[in-house]
Amino acid sequence: MRAFCLAIAWLLAEASLAQSLDRAPNFIVILADDLGIGDIGVYGATSQKTPRLDRMAAEGLRFTDFYVSSPVCSPSRAALLTGCYPVRVGITGVVPYRSKIGIHSDETLLPEMLKNRGYRTALFGKWHLGDHESFSPLRHGFDEFFGTPASNDMGPDMDLEVRRQGKAGIGLREGDETIELHPDQSLLTRRYTERAVRFIESNRDRPFFLYLAYNMPHTPIFASDRFRSRSSGGLYGDVLEEIDDSVGQVLDAVKRVGIDERTLAVFTSDNGPWLIFGDHGGSPGRLRGGKKQTFDGGVRVPAIIRWPGVIAAGRVSSKIVTVFDLLPTFARLADAPLPQRAIDGIDLTRLLRGEANPSLSRRPFFYYWNNELRAVRSGRWKLQFPHVDHQAPDPAAIGFGGKRGKVTDVEHSLALYDVEQDPGESKNVAAEHPSVVGRLERLADQARSELGDSLTGAAGAGLRPAGRI
Ligand code: MG
Numbered sequence: 398m399r400a401f402c403l404a405i406a407w408l409l410a411e412a413s414l415a416q417s418l419d420r421a422p423n424f425i426v427i428l429a430d431d432l433g434i435g436d437i438g439v440y441g442a443t444s445q446k447t448p449r450l451d452r453m454a455a456e457g458l459r460f461t462d463f464y465v466s467s468p469v470c471s472p473s474r475a476a477l478l479t480g481c482y483p484v485r486v487g488i489t490g491v492v493p494y495r496s497k498i499g500i501h502s503d504e505t506l507l508p509e510m511l512k513n514r515g516y517r518t519a520l521f522g523k524w525h526l527g528d529h530e531s532f533s534p535l536r537h538g539f540d541e542f543f544g545t546p547a548s549n550d551m552g553p554d555m556d557l558e559v560r561r562q563g564k565a566g567i568g569l570r571e572g573d574e575t576i577e578l579h580p581d582q583s584l585l586t587r588r589y590t591e592r593a594v595r596f597i598e599s600n601r602d603r604p605f606f607l608y609l610a611y612n613m614p615h616t617p618i619f620a621s622d623r624f625r626s627r628s629s630g631g632l633y634g635d636v637l638e639e640i641d642d643s644v645g646q647v648l649d650a651v652k653r654v655g656i657d658e659r660t661l662a663v664f665t666s667d668n669g670p671w672l673i674f675g676d677h678g679g680s681p682g683r684l685r686g687g688k689k690q691t692f693d694g695g696v697r698v699p700a701i702i703r704w705p706g707v708i709a710a711g712r713v714s715s716k717i718v719t720v721f722d723l724l725p726t727f728a729r730l731a732d733a734p735l736p737q738r739a740i741d742g743i744d745l746t747r748l749l750r751g752e753a754n755p756s757l758s759r760r761p762f763f764y765y766w767n768n769e770l771r772a773v774r775s776g777r778w779k780l781q782f783p784h785v786d787h788q789a790p791d792p793a794a795i796g797f798g799g800k801r802g803k804v805t806d807v808e809h810s811l812a813l814y815d816v817e818q819d820p821g822e823s824k825n826v827a828a829e830h831p832s833v834v835g836r837l838e839r840l841a842d843q844a845r846s847e848l849g850d851s852l853t854g855a856a857g858a859g860l861r862p863a864g865r866i
Contacts, residue, residue: 433670435682449645457703468695480724487863499527509538
């Protein structure tokens with residue numbers, strides 16, 4: 398009888414979802430680069446003002462425990478677009494410029510999945526899954542690409558003299574063509590936003606997927622004239638206030654063209670703040686560590702989802718949610734088949750609707766640095782495995798004014814943290830909770846057998862190669 402009632406409840410819930418979706422929603426993913434969880438007002442920032450992001454959170458759902466899959470750019474983006482841990486798809490570290498490695502053509506990426514369902518798709522901003530033409534966004538489901546194929550500190554012109562002049566050597570592409578060398582980086586945020594607004598206006602009558610991946614606030618940081626010297630957070634604060642204003646422009650455009658209630662918009666960051674840059678890096682808030690580290694400050698980022706009419710306003714979720722959950726969620730909402738190959742994400746549609754989702758409560762999260770499984774989280778507990786952190790900021794040599802600081806090696810032993818009570822990961826309570834340690838060890842063993850672990854030598858049965866030219 399209970400099973401029958403559950404089945405009826407499930408059918409009713411499905412019917413109500415179908416009703417709320419008389420057509421598939423548009424998806425907008427706005428991704429900032431190296432923005433920390435402490436950089437936004439609603440997450441506790443005080444040195445810059447982010448009224449539009451704060452309003453987005455007030456109108457939607459804000460996550461406190463949203464994880465990206467890696468504390469660096471390329472793997473994090475690979476996870477967003479494949480629905481997988483990046484180690485599964487072979488993108489384990491930053492993809493350098495002119496790399497022979499990039500995203501594999503056999504992977505089905507989010508834009509490809511949606512394009513097959515009739516979506517118009519665009520990427521404005523940073524790609525970073527390989528700059529060679531065979532890895533191009535246009536070959537992976539994007540109809541349009543305007544932006545940088547890699548970070549804003551790497552590009553086709555790596556001439557030392559050019560770099561001495563303070564230019565990062567980057568090239569701006571339209572599709573597969575480099576249309577500008579050394580573009581004025583202070584205009585990048587504005588130019589991407591203008592393209593995004595135009596894209597929304599011209600696709601108001603058909604479903605679309607807009608991936609707006611700002612280069613900022615990844616160093617070197619720049620703000621346009623209108624925002625420079627405006628915030629009380631220095632140049633970094635100015636950069637964030639410009640991003641905030643841009644998010645507002647995008648959401649205003651959605652409203653203006655009358656598609657507010659059929660547009661799901663996400664704002665998040667690809668990894669935590671780059672702490673060695675000091676005043677040109679962001680803030681991890683109460684968390685420990687930042688970019689290139691597997692403390693939570695490196696991988697726990699701000700995340701807000703807004704979808705008026707479906708997501709109730711002002712909600713806050715502390716569920717463990719990941720960036721690679723977006724792909725199966727969008728698949729479900731767009732009624733698109735999932736990729737043929739295994740994925741790691743979990744469909745979040747029940748959570749978005751405010752319903753219980755037991756599989757989310759049970760899910761572990763694995764902290765990978767390249768192929769090293771450095772920690773696992775389950776519920777409130779995080780078990781860190783012995784490893785050497787080669788990227789710990791050297792407190793005696795933190796950068797300033799755009800100058801990079803230094804890193805140092807720090808050895809870490811086995812430690813258990815209660816990240817609910819102790820978000821700064823300061824108190825090792827492993828000795829008090831041996832059964833928790835044992836349970837998390839067993840979870841880690843599952844990850845090792847599926848995804849591998851170079852710390853223990855585990856090979857991983859579910860790994861797929863990156864693409865190669
Ligand atoms: Mg990044």
